[in-house]
Amino acid sequence: MKDKENKHHVVSYSENFGTWVGLILLTILTVTVSVVNANLITLTVVTALLIASTKAILVAYWYMHLKFDKKIYRIMLGVTMTLFTSFMILTIIDYITR
Amino acid sequence: MKHLVLPNSGHNYDSEAFKLGMWLFLFTEILLFGGLFIVYFVYRNLNGEAFLHASYELDVTIGTINTIILITSSMTVAMSITAIQKNNKKLALGLLWLTLFFALAFLVNKYFEWGAKIDHGLFPGMEHYLHLPPGEKLFFFLYYFMTGLHAVHIIVGGIFIGFVMKRIKDNEVTDEKFTILENSGLYWHLVDLIWIYLFPLFYLIN
Structure with missing residues (x-):
């Protein structure tokens, strides 16, 4: 029964809209930091990636329904992202230690 | 009388499984773009100044508008799934x-954005491009390749959504059976x- 409920979880329109508001606010934040305060705060790669990743989590959890789907999807995405992040970190370590 | 459905009878x-398959495909997409992002980071690391200088050529306004457009389109797809679950076919469509x-x-924005650069000869093989320092050439090459590949995904995603719309019209996608709509949504969100x-990474970092 619980499984059936999970499968047919309906994300409300307001939840979808709320996610949109969050995404827009983060976009405004990242653009503002970059453009308006160009001389005060510089948008570093790390800050940009942190904001982008927050947006990515919002999209994946709410729009892609990971929050409501079976756990297996979250595990699989976790494995893929861990794999990719290790490629990335290994490559970066290689280049910064030359 | 009980209706029997044989395994693999096509019924x-x-x-x-349908959705799991879509996710597996999305993972290959993540690794495809992921590889390109690694290339970007390596060359950025080697040509920091040139990348910074070249990134000023990009139009932040168009980039921001396109970001907002994509985020909004993600919301409309997500809402259409809600609509079909509530059996509101008209709203979903x-x-x-x-x-x-x-x-x-x-895509229209992208056309104007690329068009303005190509008018200035800023495209691999063109006059202005050929006189750029090597680091800036790399930046623009990656910019065209990555945003171009992304634009191809937008077109494919649009076709996929169009195909699903036809199925919704034909009542083949209903509040009981809407996984294909979810899958087209998943693809669209990935593109987002x-x-x-x-x-x-291309427009903002300074």
């Missing part, structure tokens, strides 16, 4: 039309996700 419908409209708007990373 079985497994929404969970309307929201998907809106998504297609946003996809087109994104990639843009979420492309935008700051």
Whole structure:
């Protein structure tokens, strides 16, 4: 029964809209930091990636329904992202230690 | 009388497997773009100054508008799934039309953005491009390749959504059986996700 409920979880329109508001606010934040305060705060790669990743989590959890789907999807995405992040970190370590 | 469905008779419908398959495909997409992002980071590391200088050539306004367009189109797809679950076929179709409209708007912006650069000879092989320092050439090469590949995904996603709309019209996608709509949504959100990373990395970092 619980499984059936999970499968047919309906994300409300307001939840979808709320996610949109969050995404827009983060976009405004990242653009503002970059453009308006160009001389005060510089948008570093790390800050940009942190904001982008927050947006990515919002999209994946709410729009892609990971929050409501079976756990297996979250595990699989976790494995893929861990794999990719290790490629990335290994490559970066290689280049910064030359 | 009980209706028997034999395994592999073509009548079985497994929404969970359908969706799992879509996710597996999305993982290959993540690794495809992921590889390109690694290339970007390596060359950025080697040509920091040139990348910075070249990134000033990009139009932040158009980039921001396109970001907002894609985020909004993601919302309309997500809402169309809600609409179909609530058996509101008309609203679902309307929201998907809106998504297609946003996809087109994104591509039109991209056309003008690329067009302005190509007019200035800023395209691999053109006059202005050939006189750039090597680091800036790399930046623009990656910019065209990655945003171009992304634009191809927008077109494919639009076709996929159009195909699903036809199925909704034919009542083949209903509140009981809507996995294909979810899958087209997943693809669309992935395209949005990639843009979420492309935008700051190419347009914003200073």
